[in-house]
Amino acid sequence: MMSDRLEQLQEFLKDSPQDPFLKYAMATEYLKLGNQEEALKGYLDLVTNHSDYVGTYYHLGKLYEKMTLVEEARDIYQKGIVITQKKRNMHALGELRGALNLLDGEDEDEY
Incomplete structure (x- = not known):
């Protein structure tokens, strides 16, 4: 299940796809939701690209x-x-x- 916050962050990312704060917030939200795999992908993207x-x-x-x-x-x-x-x-x-x-x-x- 996707949270409202996660949906909002995904919408914001459409306008600013390379915003590291938004990427960080998404990874953290995935972690809060118990989705370690998506959180890991997000954090690794940040380490690589930001x-x-x-x-x-x-x-x-x-x-x-x-x-x-x-x-x-x-x-x-x-x-x-x-x-x-x-x-x-x-x-x-x-x-x-x-x-x-x-x-x-x-x-x-x-x-």
Whole structure:
């Protein structure tokens, strides 16, 4: 079943098919609806075609973790860390480092 929000986002994408925010919102909506496959496709499209859209890396990493794809999660967190450092997005950088530390079983407070 498609949500009203998903239908709205698809309509918006018809007018702006390369808008990374709309693509991100769609992927996130698919995830909320439990459609991991479509969410994954959306996040992978963002990483491929809008690599500087930093919000993608955290959510894609968490999706990989949920799918028990630990190495893929680690890799995407590390790629996101590089991007956020370049963009000087300290908030996203902190989130990605925290997620990577949790994945690796390290306590953030140890540093």
